Amino acid sequence: MNEAFARVPELLAEHVLLSLSALLFALLIAAPLAIAAARRPRLATAALGFASLVQTIPSLALLALFFPLLLWLGGGRLPALGFLPSLLALTLYALLPLLRNGVAALRGIDPAVIEAADAVGMTRAQRLRLVEAPLAAPVAIAGLRTAAVWTIGAATLSTTVGQPGLGDLIFAGLQTQSWPLVLAGCVAAAGLALAVDALMGLAERGIATRRRRLWLGALALLGGGLVASTSPLWWRPSDGGGRPLITVGAKNFGEQYILARLIGQRLERAGYRVRYREGLGSAVIFGAVASGAVDVYVDYAGTIWTNAMQRRDVPERGVMLRSIAAWTAHNHRVRMLGALGFENAYAFAMQPGTARTRGIATLADLAARSPTMRLGSDLEFLERPEWAAVRRAYPMRFAAATPYSPTFMYRALASGRADVITAFSSDGRIAAERLTVLTDPRHAIPGYDAILLVAPGRAKDARFTQALAPLVGRIPVAAMREANLLVDREADKQSPDAAARWLAAKLGL
Amino acid sequence: MEPPALAWDRVVKRYGAVAAVDGVSLAVASGSFVALVGTSGSGKSTLLKMANRLIDPDEGRVLLDGRDVTGEPAPTLRRRIGYVFQHIGLFPHLDVARNIAIGPRVAGRPTPDIHRLLDLVELPRELAGRMPAELSGGQRQRVGIARALAQDTKLLLMDEAFGALDPVTRDALGRRLRALHDELALTTILVTHDMAEALLLATRVVVMRAGRIVADETPAALMAGGGGDAAQALVAVPRAQAEQLAAMAHR
Numbered sequence: 001m002n003e004a005f006a007r008v009p010e011l012l013a014e015h016v017l018l019s020l021s022a023l024l025f026a027l028l029i030a031a032p033l034a035i036a037a038a039r040r041p042r043l044a045t046a047a048l049g050f051a052s053l054v055q056t057i058p059s060l061a062l063l064a065l066f067f068p069l070l071l072w073l074g075g076g077r078l079p080a081l082g083f084l085p086s087l088l089a090l091t092l093y094a095l096l097p098l099l100r101n102g103v104a105a106l107r108g109i110d111p112a113v114i115e116a117a118d119a120v121g122m123t124r125a126q127r128l129r130l131v132e133a134p135l136a137a138p139v140a141i142a143g144l145r146t147a148a149v150w151t152i153g154a155a156t157l158s159t160t161v162g163q164p165g166l167g168d169l170i171f172a173g174l175q176t177q178s179w180p181l182v183l184a185g186c187v188a189a190a191g192l193a194l195a196v197d198a199l200m201g202l203a204e205r206g207i208a209t210r211r212r213r214l215w216l217g218a219l220a221l222l223g224g225g226l227v228a229s230t231s232p233l234w235w236r237p238s239d240g241g242g243r244p245l246i247t248v249g250a251k252n253f254g255e256q257y258i259l260a261r262l263i264g265q266r267l268e269r270a271g272y273r274v275r276y277r278e279g280l281g282s283a284v285i286f287g288a289v290a291s292g293a294v295d296v297y298v299d300y301a302g303t304i305w306t307n308a309m310q311r312r313d314v315p316e317r318g319v320m321l322r323s324i325a326a327w328t329a330h331n332h333r334v335r336m337l338g339a340l341g342f343e344n345a346y347a348f349a350m351q352p353g354t355a356r357t358r359g360i361a362t363l364a365d366l367a368a369r370s371p372t373m374r375l376g377s378d379l380e381f382l383e384r385p386e387w388a389a390v391r392r393a394y395p396m397r398f399a400a401a402t403p404y405s406p407t408f409m410y411r412a413l414a415s416g417r418a419d420v421i422t423a424f425s426s427d428g429r430i431a432a433e434r435l436t437v438l439t440d441p442r443h444a445i446p447g448y449d450a451i452l453l454v455a456p457g458r459a460k461d462a463r464f465t466q467a468l469a470p471l472v473g474r475i476p477v478a479a480m481r482e483a484n485l486l487v488d489r490e491a492d493k494q495s496p497d498a499a500a501r502w503l504a505a506k507l508g509l
Numbered sequence: 510m511e512p513p514a515l516a517w518d519r520v521v522k523r524y525g526a527v528a529a530v531d532g533v534s535l536a537v538a539s540g541s542f543v544a545l546v547g548t549s550g551s552g553k554s555t556l557l558k559m560a561n562r563l564i565d566p567d568e569g570r571v572l573l574d575g576r577d578v579t580g581e582p583a584p585t586l587r588r589r590i591g592y593v594f595q596h597i598g599l600f601p602h603l604d605v606a607r608n609i610a611i612g613p614r615v616a617g618r619p620t621p622d623i624h625r626l627l628d629l630v631e632l633p634r635e636l637a638g639r640m641p642a643e644l645s646g647g648q649r650q651r652v653g654i655a656r657a658l659a660q661d662t663k664l665l666l667m668d669e670a671f672g673a674l675d676p677v678t679r680d681a682l683g684r685r686l687r688a689l690h691d692e693l694a695l696t697t698i699l700v701t702h703d704m705a706e707a708l709l710l711a712t713r714v715v716v717m718r719a720g721r722i723v724a725d726e727t728p729a730a731l732m733a734g735g736g737g738d739a740a741q742a743l744v745a746v747p748r749a750q751a752e753q754l755a756a757m758a759h760r
Contacts, residue, residue, distance in 0.1 A: 116598025119561060120612040120656065121588035130615070134602050210602070 004184035013232040015165040022090035034102025051096035059154045081293035086158035094147040101143025105136035141204040152193040162277040171279040249294035250278040254487040261500035270467035290332040302446035306385040317447040335459035337452035338472030345448035348438040349423035355436040367394035375401040376418030393444035428485025512575030514539040514696040520569035529555045531720035544707030547717035588616040591657030595669040599641040606637040626655040647678035667699040705747035716740040
């Protein structure tokens with residue numbers, strides 16, 4: 001538990017910095033817009049309509065949408081991962097409460113007061129400063145409070161686009177079922193939101209009741225708290241001393257966390273500074289390495305083949321790997337350092353008892369029985385080309401198909417909520433839970449060799465590639481399964497970092 | 510010859526197809542107390558608000574001391590005109606003293622003598638620190654008048670200023686206004702729909718109907734039957750009321 005909370009201060013600092021920046025940015029846009037819109041009904045309708053529309057986009061999707069948008073707009077010069085997309089998405093998200101309350105606050109001012117302000121000879125600026133701003137403040141601040149709470153909550157999702165924050169703890173904890181991590185992330189995020197809300201509430205009351213000391217005190221406390229909480233960022237020890245900083249990427253499941261640490265540990269020994277961007281979506285991460293936002297990560301041959309390359313054929317493994325290496329180098333200047341030696345393919349798995357009684361051993365058998373069965377998949381599979389390929393080869397139609405995050409997918413199978421799941425062949429739980437893996441006689445599912453991909457900027461760095469070259473071809477699937485189980489199992493759970501050390505020791509790396 | 514304190518020169522204001530003010534010319538001599546009387550929608554308030562440019566005319570000019578009011582920015586013009594209106598519009602977040610001092614403050618002039626201004630409108634001095642919400646309606650309108658008097662002005666515009674007050678307060682405040690007009694040598698223009706109020710307070714009564722001036726007489730001339738049918742229709746109401754009340758007293 002203490003270990004989980006030890007990561008909080010630095011992530012909290014990042015979280016606060018991101019939320020605060022987004023809020024200030026949104027305020028900078030919303031304040032003049034609300035002032036302009038308050039007396040122009042058509043502008044108000046348009047601005048509020050836009051803000052409401054943004055609000056209907058799920059925040060996770062909004063964050064992900066900025067990735068291709070920034071790539072397209074910036075042509076590679078804008079950072080498409082990390083702070084910028086998170087800032088933009090959260091800013092858009094915070095606009096609605098700010099605009100709505102701002103416009104309502106200004107419209108709520110008695111027209112007689114406005115007429116009096118004009119009649120005594122106030123200029124527009126004087127009217128705004130002396131009359132409209134103080135009278136609109138309580139309602140406007142209520143909007144700011146709502147926006148602050150929303151932004152702090154939604155900022156946990158910025159993990160998925162590679163921006164560190166308290167979401168790192170929550171996502172990593174959910175994937176590896178380490179509840180202390182989830183709890184630490186949630187408690188810290190909720191505590192932050194509650195504290196900010198309470199202090200702003202105090203300031204609001206101070207302004208409404210014209211108690212200067214109350215609102216000045218609350219604002220001072222708020223400002224002091226924000227500075228203190230972000231201090232890990234200003235005081236970050238300069239242990240780097242000019243050592244190059246490497247960003248290691250990871251998708252959102254245990255094996256990826258372990259491999260990222262394995263890579264990171266080797267790079268640190270080779271004299272690099274290392275930071276991790278974990279929990280990235282499959283759709284985002286290849287673009288991240290191509291743009292240099294991530295320097296190195298592990299992907300799977302079949303994923304690049306079907307998603308990035310949009311191929312439908314399924315060649316032999318060696319052929320596929322050579323084509324992928326050529327394609328990434330030619331189209332994205334991304335270097336494929338090599339395959340690690342194990343495969344993590346999609347594997348349809350069932351409880352052995354169910355498979356036996358229903359007589360299912362292959363995907364063809366499964367297709368025939370599918371109308372009476374329920375499929376549990378990971379969060380991406382049903383949208384992936386592999387699923388389309390499977391259905392082309394084995395026309396199947398399930399009674400229900402439900403996506404789960406990986407750990408919950410295994411639970412769904414164990415509890416009988418799902419009859420068959422799209423497991424991963426390197427997952428330790430297949431062996432540990434003695435699941436039956438269905439065979440693929442028509443070769444619909446491509447090979448999923450784990451491959452090391454290196455960003456263009458590091459492709460020719462000899463020290464870098466030499467540090468990682470020993471990993472190529474060295475990790476057998478049995479060892480990977482064992483390491484995965486260390487992280488994924490319920491009892492005596494290990495951290496990905498510990499599992500990576502265990503794996504390195506076991507393989508003599 | 511000294512120019513009129515305020516003059517409207519063939520002003521027109523249209524709202525859609527309707528002309529609220531339809532070609533009005535009127536000159537107000539310095540020191541006079543003019544009542545602008547008419548029913549709702551006669552255009553009297555629109556005409557008044559052209560003087561401090563809360564409304565700009567579509568055609569024609571308005572002259573203050575002989576100079577076109579559009580010759581300077583509206584805020585600087587308004588700082589030289591006192592304006593009091595029915596809804597008062599006290600600033601709810603400022604106390605009485607700050608409300609009264611707001612005009613000089615935005616004009617960058619020194620803070621006026623709040624106690625003297627409170628005395629002028631017959632309010633106790635200890636009210637200076639109160640918030641508007643703590644005052645009665647009559648007290649609020651007295652503060653409104655004090656705020657107008659704090660302006661650097663001899664011109665006072667009153668737009669239905671007593672319309673929302675009870676009759677007793679209304680009568681007292683009307684008398685006070687008339688006294689102030691004389692003491693401070695003001696030029697006062699009072700917009701009202703109440704002919705009795707106009708007759709009792711003003712030195713000159715201008716009657717408007719449908720955006721035009723239909724009568725321009727002294728109170729005595731109106732009481733003597735002058736000013737035409739429209740004016741006499743308005744005079745008839747308070748006269749009949751007065752006669753009924755007098756008859757009751759003699760019964």
